[in-house]
Amino acid sequence: MAKTVNIGVIGTGSISFAHLDAYAAHPDVKLVAVADMNAERAAETARKYNAERSYSNVSELLADPQIDAVSICTWNNTHADLAIQAIRAGKHVLVEKPLSRTVEEALRVQEAVRSSDRILQVGFVRRFDPNAQLLKRFAELGEFGELYYAKASNLRRLGNPGGWFADVARSGGGPLIDIGVHVIDLIWYLMGKPKPVSVSGNVYHKLGNRSNVQGLSFYKAADYDASLNTVEDLANAVIRFENGASLLVDVSFTLHASKDESFVKLFGTKGGFEVDPEVKIATEKHDIMVNIAPQTDDKGFNFAKAFQEEIAHFVASVQNGTEPLSPVEDGVAVMKMLRAVYESAEKGIEIRLD
Template sequence: MSERTERSEGSEGMPDQHRMSERTERSEGSEGMPDQHRTSRLGVGVIGVGSIAEMHLAAYAANPDVRLAGVFDLNAERSAQKAAAFGVARVHPTLDSLLADPDIDAVSICTWNDTHAEIAVAALEAGKHVLVEKPLSRTAGETQALVEAVERSGRHLEVGFVRRFGSNARVLKSFVDGGLLGDIYHARATNVRRLGNPGGWFADHARSGGGPLIDIGVHALDLCWYFMGTPRAVTVSAVTHSPLGNRANVTSLSRYKVADYDPTQSDVEDFAVALIRFDNGASLTLETSYSLHALDDRLEVAVFGERGGAELEPKLRMVTEMHDTVLNMGPQIDHLSFDFAEGFANEIAHFVSLCLGEAEQVAPVSHGTEVMRMLDGIYESARTGREVRLS
């Protein structure tokens, strides 16, 4: 098994203090149910301790139902530093060591995209619950082994679609589910950076599986699809462009760069645009980029229904009709746009509750698989120059 687990840069209610941890040694058939003979907290291990893992570690460390039992990263020095910073019980020398640790009930996988599926399967087979960072894999084909592993293991796998857990997204979902918008027939997903290629593994197709589409566009795509009710995609028409690369020549603006940034390396797309049609007749347009001659970066998530519409980003706003009048509405909440700390805290709190048998899944493996089908279709349509019908 590969151990390429280094990721180079890249609270829901108050829990009951008497909750019992689910342990890996409990008998089969007890999925999601706590071991009634245990009173310890949920033991969590984090695999890969790059930048995104800090959000996981901070949220776990703040959760009173969690005991951070172990970490592993290819960079042993960084593992030791993160373990000390977040009070992790043990730094594991290998991935196999962490997965064999009986004190670990669940893991967060925060590694390169090309390792997500392989490590997740191994973790499930070791009896661990899994929270895996998006994307679930590099391709839809890689997800089949994950689906089978979830079914065999009886453990939970949640995909890290963290923006579903923002307070703005939760509020909008409640309005959508309540029928305010009616049937949603179109959505618009935009995540454009003008100078946003971080380099490193993000710009290496072999490790990432793609560029802005699979890295940042997927967040906007997933949110729109989630609010639409997760219909099945049937056709995709798309174009990608790569004329600008990482724009390493630009020195007038600062940018985020990974630790192993190489100005000569970038074999992923700069820009992607797509039209997706669904089995219920609805449509979705997507636009995303790392490098683009745009005036500003732009994030937009918008859905349009028969009775109303809404924008989630750049800030939550809704529109409907009442008494023959168009009515714009804005909820009074703390975060009208996505707040990273809150989003990760909510995601981790939900995952912990799920492992303890106290919550239902929000982002199951089937959702990760369907999103990968759409991404595969976008890349195939762009490569072939024609509309693709998804199998």
Template sequence: MAKLVRVGIIGTGGIARFAHIPGYKAQPDVEIVAFCDVVPGRAEAAAKEFGVPKAYTDYREMLAKEQLDAVSVCTPNFAHKEATIAALEAGCHVLCEKPIAMNLQEGKEMVEAARKAGKTLQVGLNNRFHPESLTIKRFAEAGEFGEIYYGEAVYLRRRGIPTWGVFTQKELQGGGALIDIGVHVLDRTLWFMGNPKPVAVMGATYANFGKRTDLATPSGMWDAERFNVDDMGVAMVRFENGATLILKASWDGHIEDSFTETRILGTHGGAVMSPLKIFKDMHGTMVNITPAGLPKVQTHTKEIEHFIAVVRGEAECMVKPEEVLDVQAILDAIYKSAETGREVLVER
């Protein structure tokens, strides 16, 4: 039997319940020993429901008392930095939900804290753990696409402004659709492209739906009164190696149905997902390659399986801090470009 990994979860809202709790419960020799939520009663209720021994309203108290090996930070974005740094300083490895933070400066402080503590900070970019993503990455690393010169990262929802939490408040989340869901497709596409160094962005954001109360709301109504973020962001990113990437992310828009699409074009092949197709020229023929037998997985559970392997020292974290900081730097630059109406250099 492997040594038991003791886990604490900070924030017991949507993503903790939907992804982290079942994710850890699916791992052998891992115990969730404590929950923490700042709202009184919330952690206790979750502890009862999921059979977790301890509940706290203050994560510093939890970290001081529970001798945890690993912590998930599942709070809204404004609390990622402090909770993550506190957990790292308490000697824990951290899985922090995406985006890493409200902005690049906070992200840098978190990465520095991980370096100082000698612990891993993995960010919850679970889209990388999709079997199609892993397949594209393997093909890219094997050189099947040649030089990847273009990427397209799209996540468009028809009516998908979050109806819970604080997603619509800039001061608590750092932004709206762009930072919330754009982060997933941007990260995945950059990863496929081999994380080229970003140089500049030209971006725009829109808020055409968030404040409206005249729309059909089949999934419930969001907090229109406090809505002060973007519900769509678009950008072109230029890289040092000459590659470009187009990003489109929206919570709401007049399209037939919500969808995500990630596409890469290389000198020797291209790929699109989902569903995954790979396009090449082989022996004088244009071919389309579709994978067979890819497993159906819960990507969050796979992400947590990987995190636990990292905690045990059995794997190197495949979500590298430098890559995550580049993602955040691009998002910050897009927001700045949207504000100024100008191309903005990506600074790290």
């Protein structure tokens, strides 16, 4: 393949700009076209990012022979079908998280990828954060020993993005599938992807979307609409792995909390570390407990840089024909954990995974 990778971006709503900015900054990328069922939004985005063409029909973009690879930045309910359509049209795919809404959809995507020679990268952007990569390297070098416990919270006191995010038919769920997916994947990846064996979870629909609250701003879907809300506002879970490690997580779109809270912590036999809100390593030296703060430019999670790294990795994978860091199989594995949380909450029992 020629060095330049010709890109199409599907879905030109809120998150597409993180993709488009990163593609625009990449020296080997040419943005050829964008597509959105909102034709005006697609055309406006094409103008802003100097794309040659804009489409209101995704099939037309996928039939465009000039395009090598696409980013899929549409609603969750469209990810699986669009990814399969793109693969069958011969395009490489970077699909936003979550891979799909259901395990069945995720498995269909996996089958399509496996029966093709195309690359599919799941948009697990947290993996590409420079701090996550730094800690992954330390973990692989044995710095923390055996990682046996992890804990993550992403609690928004006000942050239901509305529109399709709040419509379970299109999103597949609320904060668990939207933001829980990031931290569950990140921890699972940093732990070395142990096999999940059981999941126990709870979800709550207690507070609604609290669109009545004034004075605080938050991330919103491009077509923000607070009139419909069928997703949970809080979820928590314990995930147990075959090697005995466990993960405790809670996430919310809204909660009567005094402030937002976001942390990711992992604990091992030789040391522990925190990814969020700042990188910190805790260990012991000569009978003294010490905290170590790696000295780098990146203090906390750097959203723009993580997207640049994610896009650069996708482009390199396409150019070199190499498997991405977040392959379809990982998207399937994470989807199995997420769905098991919902199933556990619904049935009130622990779910075994095979």
